[in-house]
Amino acid sequence: MKPTINYALLVLLCFCGSVNAEVPTFTIEIREHLFYPSQLVIPANAKVKLIVINRDSTPEEFESYELNREKIIMGGAKAIIFIGPLIPGDYPFFGEFNPKTAQGMIRVEN
Ligand SMILES: [Cu+2]
Secondary structure (H helix, E strand, O other), X not given: OOHHXXXXXXXXXXXXXXXXXXXXXXXXXXXXXXXEOOEEEEEOOOOEEEEEEEOOOOOEEEEEOOOOEEEEEOOOXXXXXXXXXXXXXXXXXXXXXXXXXXXXXXXXXX
């Protein structure tokens, strides 16, 4: 194996690791068709990782028109949703399968 190839691979792996480590991560739980927390404040102009954990036995869909995201999370499962970079403002989201109760808001601040 040529040493140059090994070196290129190593650089690539290190780069990926450092990028992941710097992404701010927030966790939202779904319990009894409600989001906890229902309001999150995240930094502007940054990519953010949301981990949505569904503690209910029924599926839910995380949906947001403003964030342009839609993801089904089966009962007892979790989903990872990347959002941003975003400009400051309020970005509502809801659970499409329980839209009357499951509502939340992501506030983006400088
Ligand atoms: Cu939907």
